[in-house]
Amino acid sequence: MSNRILVFIAALLIVLPLFIVKNTEFAGTDTLAEEMIQQTAPHYEPWFHVLFEPPGGEVETLLFSVQAALGAGVIGYIIGLYKGRKRNG
């Protein structure tokens, strides 16, 4: 199966939920697992806290974007390098 079709299906799988599922914010927080732990073990106190927390959603978004951008850059570079190398023998 060609890459174009594969990427298309992958994109479809990501975009479709936005139209199928209504009344949700697609929250990516860990809140529900936390809530479930609080239900099962109401007296459980997290005994360690994160050393550094991004101050606010914007900075967190920035850091996640940087992570993805760095990775994507490296992937593009390497695939491009391999492609060029093959073309030039």
Add this chain to the structure above:
Amino acid sequence: MRKKTWWMTVCIAIYILFALSPSAYAMHIMEGFLPWRWALVWWLLFLPFFFVGIRHVSHLMKQKPEVKLLLALATAFTFVLSALKIPSVTGSSSHPTGTGFGALLFGPFIMTVIGTAVLLFQALLLAHGGLTTLGANAFSMAVVGPLVAYGLFVLCKKCGISLRISVFLAAMMTDLATYVMTSFQLALAFPDVTSGVWGAFLKFASIFAVTQVPLAITEGLITVVIWNFLHTYSKRELDVLEERGVFFK
């Protein structure tokens, strides 16, 4: 052509099936959210794999320095995929793992090191996961996941399943296995009062694993895409890895 149509139908059928699931969230285990005894247990279980991984990496660097770029590629792939929070049909978001791809190229233990590096980055800078839970998170994402990928790939090869479908299945199941393991870890630490560990496992799996199904399929597809690229443009490196006996074609 008929085979392709069949394959696509199965994918879409599974997808629609899970579109009916209830809303949930999914991520790694949060900082401080494992009792210290369990945190310690998972750290101890994880460390041996990590040390084996370090040895494999340094061995590979010495023996086959020409595959360095490929290692960078596997690392970058894991970085990208685990940074992407993707909406799922359950009405929440989670991220793929990206560890299956590298495990197919280099074997499971090298991916333990790479996966751990990504988890450490997220724990320190993004407050995502945590240091105390790093052992547990690394055990699920960087030990169990890659092992599943590798085992399944070898099995598919023995059964004579075509290369691309093997890659797809291995990458997909890696992703799923990671979150099934996460659910299991949480269930062990927080068993349900009435239904015990198994009941708790089902509850956590309904949060973590079900959301992950469409993402796992997506990860499988994307892994095949990058695999196709390598197959077309970088036969030389793949042959080098194959010689080493790690990569099965």
